Amino acid sequence: MRRVLLIGSGEVGAKHAHSLTRTDGMDLVGVADPAPVVAPPAGVLLLTRWETALERLAPDVVVVATPPGTALVAARAAARSGATVLVEKPVTLDPADLAPEPEDNRIFVAFQPHFAPGLAALLEQQPTARQAAVTLVCRRDRAYYRSWRTHYATAGGVLHQQAIHGLALALRLLPPSPIASCTAEVHRVRQWAESEDRITATIAFDDAAVLTVDARVDSVDQTRRHEVTLHLDDGQHVHVRGRNLEAGLDDPLSAPGDLELRQAMYRALPAGAPGPRHPSLFPLPQLRRTLEVIDYAYRTARNVSEAGTAA
Known part of the structure; x- marks a missing residue:
């Protein structure tokens, strides 16, 4: 125990x-x-x-x-x-x-969604992706933006708080080359906090790999989802599906729940001396690249201010 x-x-x-x-x-x-x-x-x-x-x-x-x-x-x-x-x-x-x-x-x-069905085998094989697309559609109400989440300086934006699960997964399979360019737009609509309601970005890397992001937290009518599409070097298209990636590579109708994914993550934590690790575990040092990509996207983004539409 x-x-x-x-x-x-x-x-x-x-x-x-x-x-x-x-x-x-x-x-x-x-x-x-x-x-x-x-x-x-x-x-x-x-x-x-x-x-x-x-x-x-x-x-x-x-x-x-x-x-x-x-x-x-x-x-x-x-x-x-x-x-x-x-x-x-x-x-x-x-x-x-x-x-x-x-x-x-x-x-x-x-990152408990990285324990979704099929992802451990995919991460263990480590295929190379040349294109990746991260899509996030969810809804956050006013109550979510309170205390430390009110300010960008303490909470970050949508990419830090919401889309990071998918971004981290995509970047595990994209080549680790420097960023060549980024075109991004940040939209602020409800103005409940300093964070944005939506960000779109296209990030190109020196080796011609491309990562696209469309992440929004102001959706009412759209189906809520957080998904990653990968185009692999061997021509395969891999689609990680679910409301929060939880379906992995399997049928969304049989996706495990949050409790099951968290339990798998806890059990995978190593005990004792370092050795072989579960491929779905995300080591802290790997997070730096994810944060560098997020930081670059926000620093180069064009801000689009719109009239508040909050009910």
Whole structure:
């Protein structure tokens, strides 16, 4: 039984608490949060400081579900303590923060959709994609944009908070070459926060690979989906489907639920000395390229301001 500490008890932390208490082999022994939005499960110790919790509980696994910036500091401290760490995206907004540190090999990013059916085999084979398209259509209400999510400087934009699951997956299979150019547009409609409602981007790389993105969080009428289409070197077209990639390469009607995907992710976390890892796990060092692409898209984007249409 692995002892688990959860850092952060907000909306996302509560999802982890629910899933961890239903995962065999995981024992949630504590939650650290100075002002929890959601109370920990019955019988689970609540501490105000994660530093104290690390020292007192000596966990085997630490799940970090705090806003960007704080998340990286806590994750690295937990890894230095000897724990295996799972940290929520986007971890940080600045790619430079992910300059390599020795403890980073114990830290993984919580991309549970990467455990969708068929993706482990695809990632293990590592085929090369020359074109990738990420599509996101969802709906976020005014309540979502509160506290730290109100400001771009603390939460980032749609690509950091919503489309990052698909972007990270696509970039795992595109060649790791420098960005050659980017054409992007950012649309702000509802003006509930500093973040945008929609961003479209075409990013070309030096080796002629191309990544396109169409991500929107203001949809009412469209079918909600988060999908990735890959055009592989061998001519195959791979379509990762679902409301949040959860169908993977299989039939969306038989897609696993969020709980099942989270449980698979927890069980894949390595214990003890580094060795072969589950191909769907996303190591923290890989996140730097994803954040560099996101940062480049926003820095070069043309801003389109529109009249507010919020009801």
